[in-house]
Amino acid sequence: MVLDWSVIIHYFPFLLKGALLTLQISLFSLLFGLIIGLVAALCVLSKNRLLRWPARFYVWLIRSTPLLVQLFIIYFGLPQFGLDLSPFWSGVLALALNTGAYNAETIRAGILSVPSGQSEAARSLGMGASLCMRRIILPQALRLIIPPLGNNFVILIKDTSLVSTITLVELTLTAQRLIGSTYKPFEMYLMAALLYAVLTTGAALLLRQVERRMTWGAV
Amino acid sequence: MSLQSALQDFSGPMVSVRNLRKRFGRLEVLKGLDLDVARSEVLVVIGPSGSGKSTLLRCINHLEQPTSGEVIVAGERVNRGDLSGRALQRHLNAVRTEMGMVFQHFNLFPHMTVLGNIIEAPIQVQKRRREEVIPEARELLNKVGLVEKQDAYPGQLSGGQQQRVAIARALAMQPSVMLFDEVTSALDPELVGEVLRVMEDLAREGMTMMVVTHEMGFAERVGDRVIFMDDGLIVEEAEPAEIFARPKEERTQRFLADVLK
Numbered sequence: 001m002v003l004d005w006s007v008i009i010h011y012f013p014f015l016l017k018g019a020l021l022t023l024q025i026s027l028f029s030l031l032f033g034l035i036i037g038l039v040a041a042l043c044v045l046s047k048n049r050l051l052r053w054p055a056r057f058y059v060w061l062i063r064s065t066p067l068l069v070q071l072f073i074i075y076f077g078l079p080q081f082g083l084d085l086s087p088f089w090s091g092v093l094a095l096a097l098n099t100g101a102y103n104a105e106t107i108r109a110g111i112l113s114v115p116s117g118q119s120e121a122a123r124s125l126g127m128g129a130s131l132c133m134r135r136i137i138l139p140q141a142l143r144l145i146i147p148p149l150g151n152n153f154v155i156l157i158k159d160t161s162l163v164s165t166i167t168l169v170e171l172t173l174t175a176q177r178l179i180g181s182t183y184k185p186f187e188m189y190l191m192a193a194l195l196y197a198v199l200t201t202g203a204a205l206l207l208r209q210v211e212r213r214m215t216w217g218a219v
Numbered sequence: 220m221s222l223q224s225a226l227q228d229f230s231g232p233m234v235s236v237r238n239l240r241k242r243f244g245r246l247e248v249l250k251g252l253d254l255d256v257a258r259s260e261v262l263v264v265i266g267p268s269g270s271g272k273s274t275l276l277r278c279i280n281h282l283e284q285p286t287s288g289e290v291i292v293a294g295e296r297v298n299r300g301d302l303s304g305r306a307l308q309r310h311l312n313a314v315r316t317e318m319g320m321v322f323q324h325f326n327l328f329p330h331m332t333v334l335g336n337i338i339e340a341p342i343q344v345q346k347r348r349r350e351e352v353i354p355e356a357r358e359l360l361n362k363v364g365l366v367e368k369q370d371a372y373p374g375q376l377s378g379g380q381q382q383r384v385a386i387a388r389a390l391a392m393q394p395s396v397m398l399f400d401e402v403t404s405a406l407d408p409e410l411v412g413e414v415l416r417v418m419e420d421l422a423r424e425g426m427t428m429m430v431v432t433h434e435m436g437f438a439e440r441v442g443d444r445v446i447f448m449d450d451g452l453i454v455e456e457a458e459p460a461e462i463f464a465r466p467k468e469e470r471t472q473r474f475l476a477d478v479l480k
Contacts, residue, residue: 120282121326121385125340125392126316128308135343139330216330216372 007184008191015188018174019195025091025170026157026199032096033156034149037103042133044108055104062101068162070094075166091163099156106152110145111137143214150207154200161196171195231294233258233396233427234279239288241274248274250451251288256396259425263438263459266448267474272431275448276398279429280318281311293317293395316344319389323401325381327373333360333384334369337391345392352391359387363417379410383417390421397421399430415441435478439463447471 043055062070075090085093114137122132164173175192179185232255241249248271256262264272277283279290281297290297295314302310328336337356341347360366363383373381382402389397399418403411415437422428422441432438438445439459447455447462447470455462455471463479466472 115326117322117324117326118328121320121322121328123282123311124280124315124318124320125388126312126344127340128312131343135339136328140328143330216374 018171029095033099036100040104041107110141235291237289263442319394
């Protein structure tokens with residue numbers, strides 16, 4: 001088997017451009033997914049049922065349905081109700097809602113694994129619940145959360161390939177289209193795969209740096 | 220603050236407990252306790268594990284909600300049934316600053332330095348200025364003999380050092396009462412002494428203290444009064460010399476014989 005290097009070299013810039021859009025979608029989804037995840041986690045852990053139940057429902061719904069169907073509901077379904085989002089923002093919304101539910105579970109688990117003695121100490125010093133969460137629990141949970149959160153990020157980056165189905169010419173759809181004119185599916189998909197690997201590995205390495213900075217003393 | 224001014228001219232007991240009961244499901248851990256701690260008094264609570272000593276302390280600062288009865292600290296009712304939700308939280312946060320609590324497992328905040336641990340609550344809860352709090356924190360560290368460790372993280376300290384920092388952290392809130400919950404039980408034997416010495420100094424300075432402990436030597440030397448608890452009740456109460464030399468109750472005799480042999 002011989003790779004057609006001339007095709008690879010010639011079309012690489014096009015794929016790079018697709019990868020750039022993939023990166024953009026990933027970054028927006030990641031940011032919103034983090035915010036959604038944090039809010040949902042705090043709601044799931046709340047004593048207030050009006051916060052807890054909707055949050056639980058959201059996490060359950062997202063985790064028990066396929067991302068592709070969620071994406072189609074947002075892109076094809078919502079316009080029926082007058083909510084006509086562009087492919088880009090439909091994709092970001094679907095991905096953010098999806099990763100947000102998984103982030104919520106990750107963050108919730110992180111918060112719960114901070115020893116109860118920490119909040120007892122904080123309360124005994126007169127701290128209220130929100131101050132205790134913000135100053136004592138979350139900073140400690142964050143360190144536990146970062147590795148599994150990094151997993152969610154990597155999955156998110158790979159899942160962006162699904163938005164190729166709603167006409168977004170990101171990395172996967174770019175490869176598909178180039179195959180139409182080059183008839184070189186192996187070379188094109190191989191390059192797409194490599195570019196995904198670069199993005200996910202880059203994200204993982206970045207997070208490892210963050211994690212390393214978060215060790216306190218010799219702990 | 221009203222609590223502070225109330226404290227100024229307050230002459231009654233610093234801690235007052237009336238008919239305190241605590242139930243966990245079917246298990247009644249405290250079966251109706253009454254006690255008073257006078258200003259500057261050191262009250263030592265001893266008893267077998269499971270007798271309710273720790274629960275008693277935790278009910279006093281409302282880390283556990285008493286099932287019934289009254290807890291009054293510095294003239295202020297702690298467990299107020301007439302409050303709920305945010306109002307209750309605010310009230311609890313305010314009265315808790317009157318009580319410093321030191322835990323068996325230190326519970327220092329691992330993501331903050333020693334100094335950070337101490338100044339956290341004065342700045343965040345009491346809204347005091349950083350420049351004002353830091354010198355006080357250093358003074359407290361000096362008092363517990365750890366001034367050179369102010370920039371270390373808890374994970375870099377020995378258990379005894381961590382517990383002394385925890386004491387300094389509680390003192391930084393300028394509480395009227397200190398509650399010690401088996402604070403030497405998790406320490407290696409050779410580190411117990413340094414923590415007890417700090418507590419002894421505090422007692423000498425006139426701090427009101429409730430000390431749950433298995434250190435009978437400390438109880439005898441530093442305590443003004445000793446309470447022996449068993450099975451959720453106060454079995455016997457006396458001055459240390461009295462209770463250790465001539466325990467009246469049979470249960471106390473048995474416990475002391477076991478512990479002191």
